[in-house]
Amino acid sequence: MLKIIFPSIMLIPLTWLSNNKNLWINITSYSFLISLLSIIMLWQNDMDNLNFSLLFSIDPLSSPLIILTTWLLPLMLLASQNHIKKETELNKKIYISMLISLQILLIMAFSSNELIMFYILFEATLIPTLIIITRWGNQTERLNAGIYFLFYTLIGSIPLLIALIHIQNTTGTLNFTLLPFNSMSFNSSWSNNIVWLACMMAFLIKMP
Secondary structure (H helix, E strand, O other): OHHHHHHHHHHHHHHHHOOOOOHHHHHHHHHHHHHHHHHHHHHOOOHHHOOOOOOEOOOOOHHHHHHHHHHHHHHHHHHHOOOOOOOOHHHHHHHHHHHHHHHHHHHHHHOEOEHHHHHHHHHHOHHHHHHHHHHHOOOOOHHHHHHHHHHHHHHHHHHHHHHHHHHHHHHOOOEOOOHHHOOOOOOOHHHHHHHHHHHHHHHHOOOO
């Protein structure tokens, strides 16, 4: 995962050190290299090849999500060049920095071992997304759209936070690698259903 995180972080200083003429070429080409590098993770799904740590690791479920995330950045850069070509150089760099920070947060969220770390990182993606919607949205109602987006996603994530607290109190851990080895379980089947519904609500509300 560090092979993807560190190059993604280096995109931010590259953005601010590039001049206006070579800005799009530098960022797009470098992000395409990161996307090509991420394909290596498809061959690291074997348990022997995973580098587990206390906070982050890669498994067969997170690898495709991280690869899709890395491929989204160059595609978004290619799609948005004409849209913000009339913006100032400062606004262009801020826009690209928001896209890069969104990629970094998503990669860290998809590779996190701790459920609470996943929750924090996944909700942190609201900040760059809200800035992009309210500042560079195409419709005139983009400010209202950003407010509704923030309101619904934060309200929908509250049941997920409550479910995580319940899992922590029940099992004593929120670590993905330790949960299968925990002998404690939920007290009843309806408790399992409520926890499942609370976890799914935070993601289903983001679908529209």
